[in-house]
Amino acid sequence: MSYHLLKTILIPILWLTFQGSRCxxxxxxxxxxxxxxxxxxxxxxxxxxxxxxxxxxxxxxxxxxxxxxxxxxxxxxxxxxxxxxxxxxxxxxxxxxxxxxxxxxxxxxxxxxxxxxxxxxxxxxxxxxxxxxxxxxxxxxxxxxAPEKKLELLHEKTEGSVTVLCKAFHVYPQPRLAIYKISNEDTKVALPEVNFQIVSWHGAFDIIATADLKETYLDSDSQLECEISLPDTNYSNRQRMLYYPGSQESLSSKSVPNLTCRTTTYIILLLAGFVTT
Known part of the structure; x- marks a missing residue:
């Protein structure tokens, strides 16, 4: 009997013997x-x-x-x-x-x-x-x-420039943050050169994403969006802000923890003040 034929016969027998012996x-x-x-x-x-x-x-x-x-x-x-x-x-x-x-x-x-x-x-x-x-x-x-305890999206304006900030507090695991510009055509573009600051404390993370832009980069009535997501989970949350050029005031959007995995908040700046829907 050839070696290869013997090997072909013995290996299945040994495998079955091993499997049968497992307690x-x-x-x-x-x-x-x-x-x-x-x-x-x-x-x-x-x-x-x-x-x-x-x-x-x-x-x-x-x-x-x-x-x-x-x-x-x-x-x-x-x-x-x-x-x-x-x-x-x-x-x-x-x-x-x-x-x-x-x-x-x-x-x-x-x-x-x-x-x-x-x-x-x-x-x-x-x-x-x-x-x-x-x-x-x-x-x-x-x-x-652990979803974030607070999520904030705001911007601060100086002459000819805009600083956009997104902040998430007390979240786990270490999250991902992304800031987008959404035009009237619903085109979603990530803001360029976003900087991140991450602090770990008491088993959770605080994270701040900052983008410095020229005011001309933002279109009239465009929206800003910050999205937080947690790696290896299906959790995410979003904040949106409607941007109006020309105002020197700071516009902010805030949220509290949500029971759903995906939410969206819109904040609109009016002449009389802030209105949330």
Whole structure:
């Protein structure tokens, strides 16, 4: 028998033998990609299967389930069937230890139910399941995002020039800001040479985007728009301002956190003052 024929026969046999010998196997790690800061709760579920004989004799199988955070050496959660689940390290005092992911004795407390997750829980979660004979693991990332507490768009004018500023406060993760000019034809053009200042404090970010323009760059009755977005999430928010040339006053637009992922605010300057719609 040739070497190549022998290899063709043996490899599938060895693979099947290996697969058949696995006592525990994780089939799915249900970790949401994003969750909003301060949500009521979030569930991270580690779905695995056991051999029938292992499931019937948990006391002799040596089953241990552990969750790790950001590749840390110590688990943040541990459960051994027949014992109470343990919350450890970063998750101590932050889990619903009564939550049951299934009604089976070998998988009942496999999941994490985190109460009111905060931004410091953003990172990679690793679930490991082991018996006396085998071990399996799976890793997924979750971002706990915090929308900005305040978003401002304003401009300041001097003779022949305009400074446009967009400011976002206390947001996580580090956001992206972009400032646009929108003409009467609804053409959207990013402002040139925008400078950014970013400050990190208390686990959040403040960011200011500034663009210095010649007044001739802005058309009559054009709009200015500032857009904030959070990387790796579907969150974004916008502020718009209707610009009138000739006024030396500063025009500003302000917002508070929104419940939707995308909002738009229009501020119009009138001779009598400011009107918001």
């Amino acid at each position: 525990v196997q994780i089939s799915e790690l249900r970790v949401p990609e994003t969750v909003r800061n301060g949500s009521e709760a979030v569930i991270l579920d580690c779905v695995y299967t056991l051999k029938p004989e292992e499931a019937k004799a948990l006391s002799t199988a040596g089953l241990v389930l552990k969750w790790f955070f950001n590749n840390g050496p110590e688990p943040v959660y541990q459960w051994i069937p027949g014992q109470k689940p343990q919350e450890l390290g970063l998750l101590k005092g932050r889990l619903d230890l009564h939550y049951e992911a299934s009604n089976q004795a070998g998988t009942m407390y496999r999941a994490l139910r985190i109460i009111r997750p905060t931004t410091d829980l953003s990172g990679e979660y690793k679930c490991t399941v082991s018996t006396f004979h085998t071990e399996d693991f799976m890793v997924k990332k979750m971002i706990v995002y």
